[in-house]
Amino acid sequence: MGDIKKVAILGAGMMGSDIALSCALAGYDVLLKEVSLDLAAAGVERIRGSLAKWSEKGRLAVDAEQQKSAVARITPVDNFSGFGDVDLVIEAIFEDLDVKSQNFRQLEEVCKPSCIIASNTSSLPITKLGACFSSAERKSRFVGMHFFSPAAIMKLVEVVNGEDTSAETVETACAFCTSIGKEPIKVNDCAGFVVNRILGAINDEAIRLLEENVASAADIDKACQLGLGHPVGPFALMDQISNELNLKIARIFHGIYGDRFLPRPALVRKVDAGHFGRKTGKGWFDYSKK
Numbered sequence: 001m002g003d004i005k006k007v008a009i010l011g012a013g014m015m016g017s018d019i020a021l022s023c024a025l026a027g028y029d030v031l032l033k034e035v036s037l038d039l040a041a042a043g044v045e046r047i048r049g050s051l052a053k054w055s056e057k058g059r060l061a062v063d064a065e066q067q068k069s070a071v072a073r074i075t076p077v078d079n080f081s082g083f084g085d086v087d088l089v090i091e092a093i094f095e096d097l098d099v100k101s102q103n104f105r106q107l108e109e110v111c112k113p114s115c116i117i118a119s120n121t122s123s124l125p126i127t128k129l130g131a132c133f134s135s136a137e138r139k140s141r142f143v144g145m146h147f148f149s150p151a152a153i154m155k156l157v158e159v160v161n162g163e164d165t166s167a168e169t170v171e172t173a174c175a176f177c178t179s180i181g182k183e184p185i186k187v188n189d190c191a192g193f194v195v196n197r198i199l200g201a202i203n204d205e206a207i208r209l210l211e212e213n214v215a216s217a218a219d220i221d222k223a224c225q226l227g228l229g230h231p232v233g234p235f236a237l238m239d240q241i242s243n244e245l246n247l248k249i250a251r252i253f254h255g256i257y258g259d260r261f262l263p264r265p266a267l268v269r270k271v272d273a274g275h276f277g278r279k280t281g282k283g284w285f286d287y288s289k290k
């Protein structure tokens with residue numbers, strides 16, 4: 001990718017660390033920024049774990065030497081001091097308009113004018129996020145790049161153009177995705193884009209089936225896998241994504257699309273109980289013994 005050489009990722013959580021890994025495996029130098037060096041270093045550890053896990057399962061074809069050099073390309077940081085020569089920033093921090101906008105305004109100060117700033121938001125409209133930038137040039141270089149979990153191996157990226165995103169920015173973002181082994185699709189901005197609008201509807205209906213006691217979570221998952229050919233059922237996927245985020249997304253969709261995305265009471269209860277999914281050891285299923 002001619003235009004993009006150095007990449008920065010904001011947020012070394014579940015998504016940011018795997019996106020950093022995909023970029024590093026493709027040969028890009030990556031700055032991985034967190035709120036503290038400890039969290040950034042924890043992100044690098046997560047990347048090592050991801051590499052080991054997916055190589056062992058045969059989903060990533062990388063030998064020990066390639067793994068080592070990919071990790072060496074990632075620099076954990078807790079500030080913006082190295083961002084002056086970055087060509088692309090992919091933001092993957094909390095799903096919160098104010099927190100994201102605050103970070104974008106800081107990026108506007110430190111990044112060079114040609115730098116493309118992208119958001120991995122799942123549910124916030126790109127046009128609304130892009131409105132926080134002060135200059136028209138910066139708004140034209142702001143784009144959605146929506147990866148899917150686990151981002152180290154999932155191929156799809158929704159490249160989303162907001163109201164002010166230039167066609168050139170969309171093309172560069174798509175070419176970058178291809179350069180890291182992903183498959184981009186172009187999406188015109190709307191909350192949830194394509195995949196999460198469809199997924200939101202599937203999840204809601206799956207939870208309704210559970211609330212109505214039609215079948216168990218395990219059997220609803222089995223129905224989707226064996227009857228519809230889905231690789232993972234909706235409850236296992238919600239646990240993978242985290243119910244906390246699922247509820248945040250449901251609330252955003254409800255605000256925008258109305259009652260068809262009214263958050264399901266059973267999902268609210270899971271979050272109230274702290275049963276977020278895999279990352280807390282319990283969600284729709286119990287992972288504590290596995």
Ligand SMILES: NC(=O)c1ccc[n+]([C@@H]2O[C@H](COP(=O)([O-])OP(=O)(O)OC[C@H]3O[C@@H](n4cnc5c(N)ncnc54)[C@H](O)[C@@H]3O)[C@@H](O)[C@H]2O)c1
Nearest residue numbers: 011013014015033034035092093094095121122147149241
């Ligand atoms: N979880 C998914 O399956 C999924 C899929 C696609 C997109 N997304 C989106 O990706 C983003 C991140 O989601 P996640 O699941 O990785 O969340 P996460 O909670 O695992 O990670 C978020 C990270 O951002 C860090 N952070 C917060 N403020 C920061 C700042 N100012 N600078 C740097 N880092 C900061 C936090 O410390 C945390 O480690 C969200 O916008 C989410 O909607 C998530």
